Amino acid sequence: MKQAKYQYRSEDLFHYYEFISEGPKGLIKKIIEYTETSTENVYNLGFGDYDELTKGVNDLSITNNGDSLKVLATVASTVYAFTEKYPEAWIFATGSTAVRTRLYRMGITNNLAEISEDFLVFGYNREGNWVPFVTGEDYEAFLLTKKDNKFAI
Amino acid sequence: MKIEQLNKSKVPIIVLDKKLEQFRGKVLFPDKLKKANEILAKTGLPKIKS
Numbered sequence: 001m002k003q004a005k006y007q008y009r010s011e012d013l014f015h016y017y018e019f020i021s022e023g024p025k026g027l028i029k030k031i032i033e034y035t036e037t038s039t040e041n042v043y044n045l046g047f048g049d050y051d052e053l054t055k056g057v058n059d060l061s062i063t064n065n066g067d068s069l070k071v072l073a074t075v076a077s078t079v080y081a082f083t084e085k086y087p088e089a090w091i092f093a094t095g096s097t098a099v100r101t102r103l104y105r106m107g108i109t110n111n112l113a114e115i116s117e118d119f120l121v122f123g124y125n126r127e128g129n130w131v132p133f134v135t136g137e138d139y140e141a142f143l144l145t146k147k148d149n150k151f152a153i
Numbered sequence: 154m155k156i157e158q159l160n161k162s163k164v165p166i167i168v169l170d171k172k173l174e175q176f177r178g179k180v181l182f183p184d185k186l187k188k189a190n191e192i193l194a195k196t197g198l199p200k201i202k203s
Contacts, residue, residue, distance in 0.1 A: 046182030130199035
């Protein structure tokens with residue numbers, strides 16, 4: 001994505017990533033996680049603020065650090081990193097709230113041309129079906145995989 | 154890595170950090186994982202090849 005993004009760190013399996021959001025609210029540590037689901041080769045994308053006190057993450061906090069596009073671009077960038085390491089992977093993503101899900105949808109919409117060069121993108125619609133992502137439609141969740149995923153069914 | 158290079162790069166250059174191994178084996182977003190598993194169990198994956 002051409003949008004500016006933060007540099008991030010990962011452990012060597014590329015399942016966990018960390019970066020620091022910088023803005024008027026200060027420096028806020030963000031954690032991204034790719035967790036295996038109960039379906040083979042499908043990983044859930046989770047993302048939220050890291051709380052140093054509880055040593056846990058919160059995906060409901062509203063940071064208001066004025067950098068939401070940069071944060072979203074950074075998260076999207078980890079999709080490229082993760083699928084470089086696991087080219088057969090499918091990635092499931094949904095927001096922790098309806099507002100967040102709409103933000104994800106906007107992020108995909110704004111970068112759909114570029115994303116579509118490399119990925120197949122699906123939305124989970126109100127009827128409970130996966131359909132090819134279309135701009136302007138509302139979805140509960142998203143699923144993507146590399147176009148050249150030879151294991152895609 | 155300069156930030157200009159980072160922003161131009163489609164496939165990112167990753168900095169490895171052993172410290173992040175502390176999360177291994179943990180599920181940090183259990184509610185989201187639960188939702189993912191529910192949808193996948195109900196609907197499966199989209200069919201993209203005939």
